Structures are given as C-alpha cells and as structure tokens.
Amino acid sequence: MCETVNEKPNNAIPNVGRAIPKAPDPWAGRGVKMRCLSCMWFVEKREAVGRCRRHAPTMSGYPVVFNTDWCGDHKLNEEVVT
Template sequence: METKENWYDQSQINPNAKNAGKGFKDEGRDPWKHRSSGMQCRTCMFYVRKKNASEVAGSAEIGRCKRNAPTMDGYPVVFPTDWCGSHKLDEEKLLCG
C-alpha cells in the first residue's frame, strides 16, 4: 500500500531522471518556488490596475482581480505582486511592461 509521503515519485514520470526514485520531499526543495516570480497579478489577464491609485499620496499600486464574478463588495482588491493558482498570462501586459 502506497503512503501519501511517496505519492510523487520521479521514476514514475521519467525513469532516466538524475534523482529517479526520490520524491521532491526527500530532496528538500520546492519545485514551484521559481514560478511565483513570473506568475504575479501584474502579468495576469484578469488583473485590472486601479487608474487613480497614483493620485493618492503615499498609496501603493493596487488593482482588482476579475477572475470570478464580483461579490457584494465588488471584485477582490489585489497588489500587483500577489499571485494565485488561477493565473493566465496576458501577453500584452508582459510585452508592455
């Protein structure tokens, strides 16, 4: 019987892998660590930057996430450096900076 500890075995995916037979938990590293830097709200197609945020002195840049339908309070407020699992890359935002 397989335990939850061993559910991700690299040898099942690529038997010729350098660390075949070792799961990521055994290696002590996070395979998703590097992805959070490129998958931030600022590059997401659902992120809409608040236009007048720069007019208010001392305010940080904020925006709204329009991934899901709005609640009674409107769309959720997010920072451009936030990220989630529903990120969809917007090529126009990536190219324009």
C-alpha cells in the same frame, strides 16, 4: 508458571526522536513570473493596487490585490508582456 512478554527496545522504533527530512517545495519560485501585473484578469485601479476579475464579484466587489501578488489562476496577458 508465568510467561514473560518480549518487549522491543526503544531503539527498534524507526524515526523516533529523529528529524524527518522535508521534501522540496514544488511551488518555490512559481510566483516570480506569475504576478498580477502580467495577468489578463488584473485591472489596475491605483498605483500598485488593482482588482482581480478572475471569478464573479461578491457582495463587496472584486478582490483587491497588489500588482506583486500572484495566484494559481494566473493567465498571461499578452498585451502587457513584451
């Protein structure tokens, strides 16, 4: 006598072949007011280009950044923003 195994049909597995909705990006729009140009760590060298002095320099110096870049280490420079 043989026993048969009850198999689940393919439609019993949840979310197979269906698109999973994406969660909203918590960082969307965060960089709008946190540009390098308004950061206390930014030192402008030429038009639109400067150096970020947030962390210690490496062998190649401080990182080169554009004044429109942004990062999570931004700290508002009160002398630049009016």
